[in-house]
Amino acid sequence: MTTASIVGGSGYGGGELLRLLLAHPCVEIKQVTSRSHLGEYVYQVHPNLRKRTQLKFSDPGALEPVDILFLAQPHGQAQHHIQEYAKLSPRIIDLAADFRLRDAALYEKWYGEKHAAPEWLSKFVYGLPELHRADMLAAKYISGVGCNATASNLALLPLVKAELLDFSSPIFIEIKVGSSEGGAEGNSGSLHSERANVIRTFSAFGHRHTAEVIQEMGLSPQCISLTMTAVDVVRGVLATAHAKVKAGVVTKDLWKAYRAVANENPFLRVVKEQRGIYRVPEPKILAGSNYSDLGFELDESNGHIVAMCAIDNLMKGASGSAVQSMNLMMGWEETLGLEFMGLHPI
Amino acid sequence: MTTASIVGGSGYGGGELLRLLLAHPCVEIKQVTSRSHLGEYVYQVHPNLRKRTQLKFSDPGALEPVDILFLAQPHGQAQHHIQEYAKLSPRIIDLAADFRLRDAALYEKWYGEKHAAPEWLSKFVYGLPELHRADMLAAKYISGVGCNATASNLALLPLVKAELLDFSSPIFIEIKVGSSEGGAEGNSGSLHSERANVIRTFSAFGHRHTAEVIQEMGLSPQCISLTMTAVDVVRGVLATAHAKVKAGVVTKDLWKAYRAVANENPFLRVVKEQRGIYRVPEPKILAGSNYSDLGFELDESNGHIVAMCAIDNLMKGASGSAVQSMNLMMGWEETLGLEFMGLHPI
Amino acid sequence: MTTASIVGGSGYGGGELLRLLLAHPCVEIKQVTSRSHLGEYVYQVHPNLRKRTQLKFSDPGALEPVDILFLAQPHGQAQHHIQEYAKLSPRIIDLAADFRLRDAALYEKWYGEKHAAPEWLSKFVYGLPELHRADMLAAKYISGVGCNATASNLALLPLVKAELLDFSSPIFIEIKVGSSEGGAEGNSGSLHSERANVIRTFSAFGHRHTAEVIQEMGLSPQCISLTMTAVDVVRGVLATAHAKVKAGVVTKDLWKAYRAVANENPFLRVVKEQRGIYRVPEPKILAGSNYSDLGFELDESNGHIVAMCAIDNLMKGASGSAVQSMNLMMGWEETLGLEFMGLHPI
């Protein structure tokens, strides 16, 4: 068995990771740390884990060596301790934003501060297997992914890969998100009585995850915009991207591009039905699943394309991609421990 | 007292209208019709009206003359009976889509069928007081408004009126809607177990309400697109419009334009706060209210503007605007019977 | 105009009260206090009030004399300052729990501490007009009501008044509540991601509101039990009471008892339909309304009665009853300012 520990296990990303690793056939969990819940059973914070583990939250200062170390802390902490972590484990997967960007200047621009360990940025592979599968096979350090960035990158992936987009037109990505994105701490606007029933466009542009879309899709910052709207669900992200295709591109070309990426990637699915209730990608049915559902509509009269991507922000947008990355890094079957299909209805 | 009747009172628009007219100080309701609920007390269908009225649904074939007739039937019926209705009442306000468009060709293009009474189109004033207040003072026939069209038109109004938009760039309007838009009949996708928790982009483009935005904002069909996403609320529409402002336009210009329309219109409010939970327009707090909350964010680096409008689809997007139109038509105070402030929290 | 001020206006009860008083035809609001939001516009906290008032939150230490003073602070504060408040205003209505109980010993038992101003307890009338209308006409000091107590008391009222209950059997009241009961501060369990989708029986028995049911219904503490379950709504309480009727009592007797209380009380309605969707009392349609909907089912085979009461916890369960009490105290029409019918659908 491969040993693994999780630094920062009381948050939502850490809890989801814990759930996945507990069920993973090749992994044995050694430690899960939490300062605020030190000594408590992990199931007291993540009640779904009751009767599945007797693990208690341990002290982050007392970490023992393991085969693979997961960092699931709030953003901004890992970069200050990465040297220590690297001494404890030959392989690190960081779910936070600390090592997602390759360029320290890009980091500084979007995060408003100098990076504390810029020399480490080049050692990390960006943690979306659909974009960096080959690199992951040989990687020691893999970053996390922003959930909104992931929905955006996967919405654009078939179009960018097949070179169908007209980059002279701007790309507007409208992203609708659930409350679990706000984390287990929340803020005054996260109170149920204030957050229920919302349709709240809380960020018109400037969201930090934009940097990951710029980097991974190779876009000019001027041409891409992410707009974030909070809606009344707990889990789930839907990205609806508006862009222009190149002159002459028709629906048939798009089908070909989408089918290609779905065939190459076990967790990508194309959803575009003519009948039934579920004709387009929807995060609703993806809770707990690592799938990313993709769809599109093309207005052939003017080349306007609406490209959609639905994910569970805590799975494909965080912990699911981390486990998928681990599988690749370790040479295991890519889908191992990620077989849950999601629920209908829910 | 002015007498009024409602044709089609068992639907959501008709029910909301009934609630407003029951509380209106100048109106006496004579009849409310419903074929499917004939003979039932109106409060059996609209339980909020219990102890407020002993009205029963009457036969639409037995309408009596009144001072003002409201039509709240499903789309496509009023145009076949408009002559008869005009004999019963000197003033008609139609909530359906039958008389919203001035151009029979535009109607045919978006509704896929010839209009049954094209000669009546020019007799109707489009039912959004913020756009046609002066005309309403002398009108006899006023149409309804599409709820999504209303959120879109009001999102664009300050920008169009002040001539701040660069029409050479496309306008993408992302609209999030609640389930009451689907009406009291619904479809298989409206079942709670399928509709709860959704983020469902059910119409990428081509929604019929687009025609009203084209007509009222004077836009080229090629430059405007409405994308509809269903979310888990019952009431409420948020339109988030993406567009480009003309070169040189800065935030200060936008403040001026927004304040101008808010000052001229009692139900328009500008919401753009730097603190607190409610910094942007949100439909959540508008349930039952006739307000339309407007907001914006401008990226001065590239001229990208995100303009937001929140309404209650059954109020400002339907029955509230109808009552406001009636007030103008009758020469009454514009806000009469529309004083409800909405609730917080909800 | 009668002048009124609200001490503690940034909470949910205070905000709802403010909404009602702003629309009240006989009242002019002088001050609304809040320590934490001092100097902010009230609409920044209660966004539904935007464009309806330019009031700012003022310092509770700078209260001026008024005709009627409303106290809407968290429980436990008013009893320490009641002397000062009484100097500022001849009439006081307190929404908190400080003066609801007549007996200092009962207070100590349920609240776990000695009352700070026991000599004031006898000066207050319990604030439910349906129970103390006559006393209110002459009252100077009126307490608030617990929302769960109100739903329970009104569920039992027709049965107790008509002396139909067999008190030798216990009365179990199952109460389902929305998140606004938790107040604008909330706790870790109030975070949307933890509070959404809940069915959480957070108090099996021992809830403080039980004391108000014991006092007002004249029950033995041993025979009454309130069980609280949180569900996924913001506003609303449904009390479902299980009890036994006296031998020989049949459904006809119950109809008589229910109709009697509904006839005597403008805000009580009996809901017991054989058809349609809304056959039983439901808080859903009561948001913003002061109605209390009552219903019942009797199993004649064993005398088991299920008595239901639905209210909006912030209206009939708090601020609505307070305004209704004020109307009686001032000799005004009881329903003044409380005419809002509630919404359907919502």
Added chain:
Amino acid sequence: MTTASIVGGSGYGGGELLRLLLAHPCVEIKQVTSRSHLGEYVYQVHPNLRKRTQLKFSDPGALEPVDILFLAQPHGQAQHHIQEYAKLSPRIIDLAADFRLRDAALYEKWYGEKHAAPEWLSKFVYGLPELHRADMLAAKYISGVGCNATASNLALLPLVKAELLDFSSPIFIEIKVGSSEGGAEGNSGSLHSERANVIRTFSAFGHRHTAEVIQEMGLSPQCISLTMTAVDVVRGVLATAHAKVKAGVVTKDLWKAYRAVANENPFLRVVKEQRGIYRVPEPKILAGSNYSDLGFELDESNGHIVAMCAIDNLMKGASGSAVQSMNLMMGWEETLGLEFMGLHPI
């Protein structure tokens, strides 16, 4: 591989069963029937299954022999065709209510009609493994369970097994349920706009599932009552049972009784925490899981016990128990294919 087919696979119970069997390591699915969706891919109805199976719905009239046949039709159909089904398969598990009751008279009383195949009633084992594990090991025919009956039976199980209840007092069970209980067909009250935000006590007593509680707990019909309240979730049941314990029973006795049943049953857990958010059983975290969480509170002053049980109605309350029953019947590990832990947050 053991072959299995599902009759009636387009409903919610059938869909959940299909999901579980697709992931089961010992089962191969041969056919899934549906008249209304004949020829469609199963993933068009159950979109979570996309990319996991290419099965299409087949004709129920063209069933082939299999090792185990699951019946997931609406209630009332299986009893008319049981002879034919028995020729096709040596083992049958029926999810509907047709064969849950052992006594034809009890069936007639609660279902209001004569049973069509009373001679088959004694051949079936009631499908709750926690009650009939031993019998299932040798069974050929196993019935389904009512979801509300299951929540009730498991809430009472520790108390009944340890003989702690005082049956001279009535047992009131308050059950809160999600919308998926209404099935994929629903009714007018199931429309999202009418069903959202509800707290609707739709059945005060007389619910058919009561018969299963009477039968399985060995109760007198006079002493037990189930009251059903619909709340705004899709999945989940919480039963809150009110009863009296025998004189002298204290909390320590209850802990012993609860721990005993939890130790003997892999899917039963006791939830009774002094800290954290999740102190009591809640269905929220059980979506997709086969766990049943049990909790209790005892008022030692009067012997009133509140016993709680939370389940996912489609899992432990239907398809999960069916798969668990199959595992026992086939001599497999009881938990096989039922390992999903549920999600937090959700």
